[in-house]
Amino acid sequence: MKPRDMNQDWISTAATLNQALPYLQRYTDAVVVIKLGGHAMGSDAAMESFARDVVLMRQVGVNPVVVHGGGPMINAMLDKLGIQSEFVGGKRVTDKATIDVVEMVLSGLVNKRIVQAINRQGGRAVGLSGKDANLMYCEAANPDLGLVGQPSQIDPAILHTLFEKEMIPVIAPLGAGRAGESFNVNGDTAAGAIAGALKADRLLLLTDVSGVKNGDGEVVTELTADQIREMTRDGVIAGGMIPKTETALDAIASGVRAVVIIDGRVDNACLLELFTEHGAGSLIRPR
Numbered sequence: 311m312k313p314r315d316m317n318q319d320w321i322s323t324a325a326t327l328n329q330a331l332p333y334l335q336r337y338t339d340a341v342v343v344i345k346l347g348g349h350a351m352g353s354d355a356a357m358e359s360f361a362r363d364v365v366l367m368r369q370v371g372v373n374p375v376v377v378h379g380g381g382p383m384i385n386a387m388l389d390k391l392g393i394q395s396e397f398v399g400g401k402r403v404t405d406k407a408t409i410d411v412v413e414m415v416l417s418g419l420v421n422k423r424i425v426q427a428i429n430r431q432g433g434r435a436v437g438l439s440g441k442d443a444n445l446m447y448c449e450a451a452n453p454d455l456g457l458v459g460q461p462s463q464i465d466p467a468i469l470h471t472l473f474e475k476e477m478i479p480v481i482a483p484l485g486a487g488r489a490g491e492s493f494n495v496n497g498d499t500a501a502g503a504i505a506g507a508l509k510a511d512r513l514l515l516l517t518d519v520s521g522v523k524n525g526d527g528e529v530v531t532e533l534t535a536d537q538i539r540e541m542t543r544d545g546v547i548a549g550g551m552i553p554k555t556e557t558a559l560d561a562i563a564s565g566v567r568a569v570v571i572i573d574g575r576v577d578n579a580c581l582l583e584l585f586t587e588h589g590a591g592s593l594i595r596p597r
Contacts, residue, residue, distance in 0.1 A: 326586075330585045330586065333584060333586065337367075337370070337372050337511065337585075338370070338371040338372070339371055339372075340373065340510075340511035341373045341375065341473075341505075341509070341510040342373065342374050342375070342512045343377060343505035343512070343513045343514070343566075344364070344501075344516065344580060345379070345497055345515045345516060346360065346376050346379070346516055347379040347381075347516060347517070347574070348516060348518040348574050348575075350516050351379075357423070357424070358427060359577060360427070361424070361427035361428045361431045362431045363578055363581050364376060364428055364431075364433065364478060364580070365428060365432055365433035366581065367580070367584070368433055368476065368478055372584070375478075375505075375510075376428075376435075376479070376480045376481065377481045377483060377500050377501035378416075378480065378483070379497035379498075380415055380416050380420040380482075380497075383415050383419060383420055384411065384412055384416070387415050387419075388411055391411065395408065398455060401452075402458070403454070404456045404457040404458050404494045405456050405457065408456075408457075409493075412484070412494045413439075413484055413492055416483065417437070417439045417482045417484060421438075421439070421482045422437055424480050428480070434475075434478060435478040436472055436478070436479055436480065437480050438479055438480065438482070439481065439482040439483075439484040440461075440482070440483060440484050440485040440486065440495065441485065441486045441492065443467065444486070445464065445466070445481070445504075446463070446486065446500065447462050447464075447486055447488065448485030448495060450493070457493050457494055458495075458496075459485045459487070459495045460495075460499070461500065461503035464503050464504060464506070465507075466504065466507045466508050481500070481504065483496065483497045483499075483500035483501075485500070496553070498553060498557045499553075501513060501515070501557070502557040502558070502560050502561040502566075503560075503561075503564075505561050505564075505566045505569075506560070506565055506566055509564075509566065510561075510566050511566075511567050511568075512566070512567065512583075513558070513561050513566050513569045513570070514569075514580055515554055515558070515570065515571050516572055516573075516574030516579065516580075517554065517571060517573065517574060518573075518575060519551070519571075521571055521572070521573060521591040521592035522538075522541070522547065522551065522571055522592035522594075525544075525546050529591075531589060531592060532592070532595070533592060533593070533594050533595070534594070534596070534597050535559055535562055535563075535595070535596055538558065538559060538594060542555065551571075554571055555571070555594070558594045567595075568593055568594060570583055570589070570590075570592065570593045570594070571591050572591035573591050
C-alpha cells in the first residue's frame with residue numbers, strides 16, 4: 311500500500327495504540343474491579359461495547375472483575391409479580407418474597423446477560439454471586455431493612471482461581487448469612503468490598519454522571535481521600551454521590567490503590583481511563 315492511500319483514521323488508530331503501550335505495560339497482571347450499572351446496562355449496544363472493552367482488558371493481561379447491579383430489572387419483576395416494595399431512607403425493605411425475586415433477577419437474568427455478552431466477544435466469563443464458594447458473607451445492614459446485607463467477610467480464593475485460568479468473573483451482589491439466609495447487597499458496596507479483599511489496582515464505579523464536581527460544578531479529575539472528606543463536610547459532595555465516595559474511601563482504606571468514579575455514558579470509558587492519559591472521570595487516591 312502506498313502512503314498516500316492510507317486513511318487518516320487508520321493512522322490515528324495506530325498512533326493511539328502506540329501511545330497506549332506504557333499503560334498496557336503498567337496494568338499487566340493488575341486486578342481491576344468494575345461496578346457495572348446505569349447506562350452501560352441500558353441497551354444492547356452499550357452492553358456489547360462494554361463487553362468488548364472487558365475482553366480487550368483480559369487480552370492484554372489485566373484481570374477484570376465485573377460486579378453488577380440491576381435495580382430497574384428488579385423493580386420491573388416485582389411489579390410484574392404484584393409484590394409491593396416499601397422503602398426506608400431511600401432503601402428497599404427486603405423481605406423473603408422480595409429476596410427471592412432479587413436473587414432470581416440478579417443471579418439469573420442480569421448476570422447471565424452480561425456473561426453471554428462477554429463470551430460473544432471472545433472472552434471466557436463465569437457468572438457468580440457472593441454466595442458461591444463463600445465469596446461474601448454478610449450481616450444485616452439495618453434491622454428495619456430486612457434482608458439487606460453489609461459484607462462482613464470476603465474470601466476471594468475463587469477469583470484467584472479464575473484469574474489463573476484467564477477467566478472473567480461476573481458477580482451478582484448477593485451475600486450469604488451465617489444462618490443460611492440470602493442478603494441483597496448494594497452493588498457499589500459489594501464492588502468496594504471485593505476490590506478491597508483483592509487489593510485491586512483500580513476500582514471503577516461506572517455511573518451516569520461525569521464525575522465528582524467542585525463548588526463551581528466542574529468535574530475534578532484527581533482527588534485525595536482528605537479532599538473527598540472535606541468536600542462532603544462542606545456539602546459540595548451531596549445526594550447520590552455520597553454513597554459512591556464513601557465506597558471509594560472504604561475501598562482505599564482496605565488497600566485499593568485508587569478508585570475512579572467514571573462516566574459510563576462515554577464510549578469505551580474503561581479503556582480511556584486505563585490506557586490513555588485523558589481518563590474519563592474522577593480518580594481518588596489515598597493522598
